[in-house]
């Protein structure tokens with residue numbers, strides 16, 4: 001297969017990890033375009049690419065439709081504000097492009113379904129950027145789940161005890177808005193929520209939540225607690241905060257079963273803290289000692305294997321690990337949590353249509 005011709009749409013904070021991922025997959029992929037409505041941001045990302053790939057030639061644009069018209073492109077990644085993901089992804093897929101879209105893929109169940117359907121109709125691949133699924137220790141945990149080492153799953157917990165101060169929200173005014181982002185559950189906590197549901201089998205029966213806005217001057221929630229009942233009977237508990245004083249504390253995932261207990265912590269779910277199984281197949285002390293330290297960024301370096309998986313999916317005409325259907329699952333749990341906050345009731349699945357916009361008048365401010 002010839003190298004896939006790649007273009008980036010949305011050249012802000014996260015996008016340099018996309019550029020790095022393309023450069024790290026340079027045997028299979030070449031960057032040909034970068035687009036941002038702020039042209040300098042596109043130019044900056046093109047330069048980052050050239051710092052990795054010396055003879056790389058990247059054309060820069062401020063209109064993605066024009067870029068798709070003028071350049072020969074096989075695949076795009078979309079790293080704009082979340083609320084713009086559906087429209088841009090659907091446009092690109094209708095032009096026959098494969099799409100990697102940042103999390104959350106959309107802010108409503110309907111938009112997510114439309115994206116999945118558009119990918120199917122155009123026979124292109126759609127992948128959602130939940131890169132933490134590729135963390136080494138998360139892969140190790142997933143193998144333990146797949147190998148049925150836990151026996152009956154009982155409960156799981158995702159604790160996202162982070163800090164996002166007003167400076168973070170002021171840096172980009174779309175953050176914390178219902179139109180373009182959602183609150184800390186939808187923006188920061190979605191990674192760990194995705195991991196929790198992936199480990200617990202992904203089939204949700206009901207979701208109950210208490211969310212609110214406590215400290216940050218934004219429209220959406222800065223703290224949320226969620227209880228999920230999965231179809232297999234297991235329970236998931238989520239505690240998600242952007243308010244932990246005075247800085248990020250931890251992102252932890254705990255899984256407990258009849259014959260196993262695993263806790264993965266660190267700054268962003270990349271360090272094993274507990275690894276105990278009845279089968280005696282491995283030695284906890286040795287596993288704890290052998291692991292690497294925290295990565296240099298909370299984003300980790302999972303975009304590189306995520307892009308690689310997408311390349312393999314295209315080559316072999318299979319679904320990427322985090323397809324649209326997979327990417328929707330964590331997002332849908334969060335939308336259910338919002339709906340539960342709004343109605344004061346548990347939300348049964350299938351939950352039907354819901355959008356962050358329906359929270360505009362429903363969020364609680366705790367002052």
Ligand SMILES: NC(=O)c1ccc[n+]([C@@H]2O[C@H](COP(=O)([O-])OP(=O)(O)OC[C@H]3O[C@@H](n4cnc5c(N)ncnc54)[C@H](O)[C@@H]3O)[C@@H](O)[C@H]2O)c1
Nearest residue numbers: 010011012013014035036037079080081082102103172299
């Ligand atoms: N996977 C992760 O770990 C991770 C981490 C941070 C952010 N994100 C996600 O990535 C997305 C972007 O976040 P960010 O922090 O980089 O935001 P940002 O505000 O820094 O960047 C967004 C960029 O998109 C550009 N843009 C907007 N509309 C556009 C259009 N029509 N065409 C081209 N460019 C356009 C903006 O000008 C801006 O430069 C969000 O969805 C966010 O949730 C993911």
